[in-house]
Amino acid sequence: MRVKTNSHLQIHCLPRPCGSPSISQRFSHIRTCCRLSISPRNCSIKSLELGSVVPRHLNAHSKNSRVLLTRCVSKFSESFDPDPGQNYGKDPNEMVEQKRTSILNILKQSNSVLPHVIIASTLLALVFPPSFTWFTTRYYAPSLGFLMFAVGVNSNEKDFLEAFKRPAAILVGYIGQFVVKPILGYFFGIISVSMFGLPMPIGSGIMLVSCVSGAQLSNYATFLTDPPLAPLSIVMTSLSTATAVFVTPLLSLLLIGRRLPVDVKGMVSSILQIVVAPIAGGLLLNRFLPLLSNAIRPFLPPLSVLVTACCVGAPLAINVKSVMSPFGLMLLSLIIAFHLSAFIVGYVLTGFVFHKESNLQPLQRTISYETGMQSSLLALALANRFFQDPLVAVPPAISTVMMSLMGFSLVMIWSKKKEQRTDEK
Structure with missing residues (x-):
């Protein structure tokens, strides 16, 4: 499954109730089962891939984990860019070319x-x-x-x-x-x-x-x-x-x-x-x-x-x-x-x-x-x-x-x- 978001990452640390599994425990399978594709220019998430191999003890919670992870990714991104989606999916060379064109237009005008x-x-x-x-x-x-x-x-x-x-x-x-x-x-x-x-x-x-x-x-x-x-x-x-x-x-x-x-x-x-x-x-x-x-x-x-x-x-x-x-x-x-x-x-x-x-x-x-x-x-x-x-x-x-x-x-x-x-x- 491929999940795309129009935003960027922001990690929220919430207190957990006593006896509940920790965040790291709950999502420990992410290291082996998912891959984030992140733009190095502006830290935007280009894609999120979840593997098909999930530990058996987490199969029961697979659906809930995917939903929660998707929500987290959506939440993570809100603070990186005040205008979400403005630069998403844009090639860095294309952005540089747009800035260059803007400068040339200013000179021409x-x-x-x-x-x-x-x-x-x-x-x-x-x-x-x-x-x-x-x-x-x-x-x-x-x-x-x-x-x-x-x-x-x-x-x-x-x-x-x-x-x-x-x-x-x-x-x-x-x-x-x-x-x-x-x-x-x-x-x-x-x-x-x-x-x-x-x-x-x-x-x-x-x-x-x-x-x-x-x-x-x-x-x-x-x-x-x-x-x-x-x-x-x-x-x-x-x-x-x-x-x-x-x-x-x-x-x-x-x-x-x-x-x-x-x-x-x-x-x-x-x-x-x-x-x-x-x-x-x-x-x-x-x-x-x-x-x-x-x-x-x-x-x-x-x-x-x-x-x-x-x-x-x-x-x-x-x-x-x-x-x-x-x-x-x-x-x-x-x-x-x-x-x-x-x-x-x-x-x-x-x-x-x-x-x-x-x-x-x-x-x-x-x-x-x-x-x-x-x-x-x-x-x-x-x-x-x-x-x-x-x-x-x-x-x-x-x-x-x-x-x-x-x-x-x-x-x-x-x-x-x-x-x-x-x-x-």
């Missing part, structure tokens, strides 16, 4: 804390600037390249081929980037000077932010919300960045009234280093070294969160004096209004153009990110290099923080809405 990390890095940069001042501009390109590598590892070359099959979406994203956004930038730049009485260099800085290409962080934001559309976002950002060598100087001449000499070779080299090469590396790793790709993939989200936090906190820490100046609060409100308007217009414009699309919302989110998130780091570099007044660099510095904070807050909001809809289905 670390992107959900990104908005909170950005808020924390913003506050830390304001309170204790030296915590981020070490992260100088020379680290920006490698950091953005790492984020693009993470996107490449989690993408497929077929996704990029599919992205080029949507020219209308690429065109709408380009219009939002270099038509809608500059108009908004000019509007808020004029308001900052005429209504808020801010210096003209501040207004020029806002306009300069609206003239640059899309931010690589928009690709990462799209990847977090709608992974299948990340290649489309990358194509739109790469196109706007490639043409920015001509469009940005032209727009700056029209809006600010000053032509910005831009190093065309330098910008093309930056595009190759920051966008093309890392994504290609991630795709090749996926294609030819899938085991290595699968091994490093769970660790990319937490590292990407740390890198993004540094990219957000560093520009703010370096320009903290200007941000904390008397006009800093007014400028902050203008920058927030500018980016919020860009996000909304990009979302609404996409809905108007593609209203017949069956699955419209993912595309709306993608183009909204593309319109609302600008390469403020590029605007900051141009302001420091080609403008003598240091105030021109203040709006790009604030824009770097607010654009990231608002964009990844939308990531959190839209991701939660997607999860709720999935649960309802």
Whole structure:
């Protein structure tokens, strides 16, 4: 007979009446007639086997002995595990694999804390600037390249081929980037000077932010919300960045009234280093070294969160004096209004153009990110290099923080809405 229990062992010693046989005497036959199979990992009883050979003098009590022994085994087990049966019958290797899977899931879901990390890095940069001042501009390109590598590892070359099959979406994203956004930038730049009485260099800085290409962080934001559309976002950002060598100087001449000499070779080299090469590396790793790709993939989200936090906190820490100046609060409100308007217009414009699309919302989110998130780091570099007044660099510095904070807050909001809809289905 085989008896299985879902619990573990606990021995209870009870006083026996005078003249009654002792526990050891009563169950002395167990040593020769039964065998316990006990798990060495958690001391759980896997099986209990009772032999067929029982001493003759105990035959009369055989049935009672078996019943009592079964009850004892059931009682023995209650104190070893507060949740009986939770680990019973599980292979130790299976339990280790479950724990490993749980840890990997935690790492993969670390992107959900990104908005909170950005808020924390913003506050830390304001309170204790030296915590981020070490992260100088020379680290920006490698950091953005790492984020693009993470996107490449989690993408497929077929996704990029599919992205080029949507020219209308690429065109709408380009219009939002270099038509809608500059108009908004000019509007808020004029308001900052005429209504808020801010210096003209501040207004020029806002306009300069609206003239640059899309931010690589928009690709990462799209990847977090709608992974299948990340290649489309990358194509739109790469196109706007490639043409920015001509469009940005032209727009700056029209809006600010000053032509910005831009190093065309330098910008093309930056595009190759920051966008093309890392994504290609991630795709090749996926294609030819899938085991290595699968091994490093769970660790990319937490590292990407740390890198993004540094990219957000560093520009703010370096320009903290200007941000904390008397006009800093007014400028902050203008920058927030500018980016919020860009996000909304990009979302609404996409809905108007593609209203017949069956699955419209993912595309709306993608183009909204593309319109609302600008390469403020590029605007900051141009302001420091080609403008003598240091105030021109203040709006790009604030824009770097607010654009990231608002964009990844939308990531959190839209991701939660997607999860709720999935649960309802």
